[in-house]
Amino acid sequence: xxxxxxxxxxxxxxxxxxxxxxxxxxxxxxxxxxxxxxxxxxxxxxxxxxxxxxxxxxxxxxxxxxxxxxxxxxxxxxxxxxxxxxxxxxxxxxxxxxxxxxxxxxxxxxxxxxxxxxxxxxxxxxxxxxxxxxxxxxxxxxxxxxxxxxxxxxxxxxxxxxxxxxxxxxxxxxxxxxxxxxxxxxxx
Numbered sequence: 242x243x244x245x246x247x248x249x250x251x252x253x254x255x256x257x258x259x260x261x262x263x264x265x266x267x268x269x270x271x272x273x274x275x276x277x278x279x280x281x282x283x284x285x286x287x288x289x290x291x292x293x294x295x296x297x298x299x300x301x302x303x304x305x306x307x308x309x310x311x312x313x314x315x316x317x318x319x320x321x322x323x324x325x326x327x328x329x330x331x332x333x334x335x336x337x338x339x340x341x342x343x344x345x346x347x348x349x350x351x352x353x354x355x356x357x358x359x360x361x362x363x364x365x366x367x368x369x370x371x372x373x374x375x376x377x378x379x380x381x382x383x384x385x386x387x388x389x390x391x392x393x394x395x396x397x398x399x400x401x402x403x404x405x406x407x408x409x410x411x412x413x414x415x416x417x418x419x420x421x422x423x424x425x426x427x428x429x
Contacts (some may be wrong), residue, residue: 244320245315249304250276251324262300264360264365265325266290277312283374285311288372295415301325312400399419 250272254387257266263416265414272404281289289311302322309321336343343349388406389423 244316245311246276247317248320248324249308250307252327254305255301255325256328258363259356259360261360262293262304263303263367264363265301265304267370269301269308270367270370270375273308273420281308281311284378287371312387393425397425 242351254265254268254272258268270286274283289304289307293300293307296303302325305321305325305411306318309318313320337390354418376394401414401418404417
């Protein structure tokens with residue numbers, strides 16, 4: 242049954258990933274590809290990431306909701322969302338009960354220090370996977386450099402990087418990105 246599978250998949254993702262939505266991204270990509278690759282392609286995953294990032298709310302919850310809705314409609318989105326949120330909710334309840342003991346424990350402090358580099362690595366892995374899927378969808382060949390799409394993406398990325406460092410308001414960056422995306426969509 243798809244609803245139970247959605248809940249279980251996202252429950253496991255929520256239970257075994259530390260560091261937030263971007264740290265969950267590689268595991269989400271792996272699990273979705275393993276279970277539903279015939280329904281959800283890698284290009285669709287990139288679209289899920291874009292939609293999840295641009296909508297309000299936590300990234301992982303948005304991803305779970307969006308994938309759940311694609312797989313099982315409204316009830317599928319509810320199951321996937323509950324699945325990804327439930328482990329954190331349970332852990333927070335347990336930690337809240339034992340907060341004073343956890344606060345000063347050397348072992349817990351050591352574990353948290355060890356988790357930080359792992360989270361950075363997971364986020365880096367997600368970045369590389371998205372980069373490769375966007376810029377080199379057919380694999381890395383010299384033909385990629387003949388396609389104008391690569392140069393358009395690079396120009397948009399460069400422009401957005403400059404705007405981000407110039408402290409331009411995020412809403413203006415989103416509007417510019419939307420306008421450029423629409424323009425490029427019509428040109429290509």
